[in-house]
Amino acid sequence: MDAIEALLSRRSYARGCLLQPGPNREELAQILQTAMTVPDHGNLKPWRFVVIQGQGMKDLEGLLRTIYDGEVENEVYFQHFVEEIVNTPMMICVYTAISQDTSVSILDQQLAGAAACEHILLAAHAMGFGGIWHTQETDNALRQIMGMGEKDQVLGIISLGTPKRTSRAKRKSFADYTFEWNQESGLQPWE
Numbered sequence: 001m002d003a004i005e006a007l008l009s010r011r012s013y014a015r016g017c018l019l020q021p022g023p024n025r026e027e028l029a030q031i032l033q034t035a036m037t038v039p040d041h042g043n044l045k046p047w048r049f050v051v052i053q054g055q056g057m058k059d060l061e062g063l064l065r066t067i068y069d070g071e072v073e074n075e076v077y078f079q080h081f082v083e084e085i086v087n088t089p090m091m092i093c094v095y096t097a098i099s100q101d102t103s104v105s106i107l108d109q110q111l112a113g114a115a116a117c118e119h120i121l122l123a124a125h126a127m128g129f130g131g132i133w134h135t136q137e138t139d140n141a142l143r144q145i146m147g148m149g150e151k152d153q154v155l156g157i158i159s160l161g162t163p164k165r166t167s168r169a170k171r172k173s174f175a176d177y178t179f180e181w182n183q184e185s186g187l188q189p190w191e
């Protein structure tokens with residue numbers, strides 16, 4: 001698939017629609033390497049990738065169950081998350097590793113990490129896999145489980161697998177979201 005075709009045809013797949021097999025080790029290495037080419041203010045590499053598959057998925061489910069046991073507030077999200085975990089081949093948890101001794105803002109570091117999430121999804125898609133980017137109410141639990149720093153944040157849990165069936169999402173035209181600007185006319189709709 002060429003790059004433009006991959007960009008135009010990417011879509012999200014609900015976790016229930018992501019079947020085995022997920023990417024193998026070699027494919028995963030290639031996917032993660034593409035995330036290392038995102039624009040990165042200050043070249044700080046302010047992201048970390050945690051691959052969770054096989055026994056790791058079972059361990060995560062068990063730990064989340066322990067952490068959320070009886071916590072009514074999080075029960076719905078938790079049940080939803082756990083159900084999806086058991087039906088998904090693998091996940092990559094992307095979190096920030098924020099550098100403090102730099103003039104690069106935390107926002108810029110988070111944005112670079114978010115770009116890494118998108119590269120992962122795009123690379124997986126270009127290789128024939130499907131994925132979805134989740135930000136879940138389980139962030140605090142994941143922070144605990146992954147041993148993250150206080151200022152670090154889960155940017156995404158990227159589930160990957162083989163789509164049950166592929167289809168193309170209908171996309172809106174960029175033109176409805178795009179303007180042209182000059183000083184005299186200000187913002188004008190793109191035509």
Ligand SMILES: Cc1cc2nc3c(=O)[nH]c(=O)nc-3n(C[C@H](O)[C@H](O)[C@H](O)COP(=O)(O)O)c2cc1C
Binds near residue numbers: 133135
């Ligand atoms: C930062 C971010 C967080 C997201 N979190 C969730 C989420 O928690 N749950 C979910 O179902 N989808 C989540 N998504 C995926 C969107 O639901 C999905 O991109 C959207 O439905 C559009 O579908 P598409 O990617 O096929 O265009 C997230 C996407 C982004 C960019």
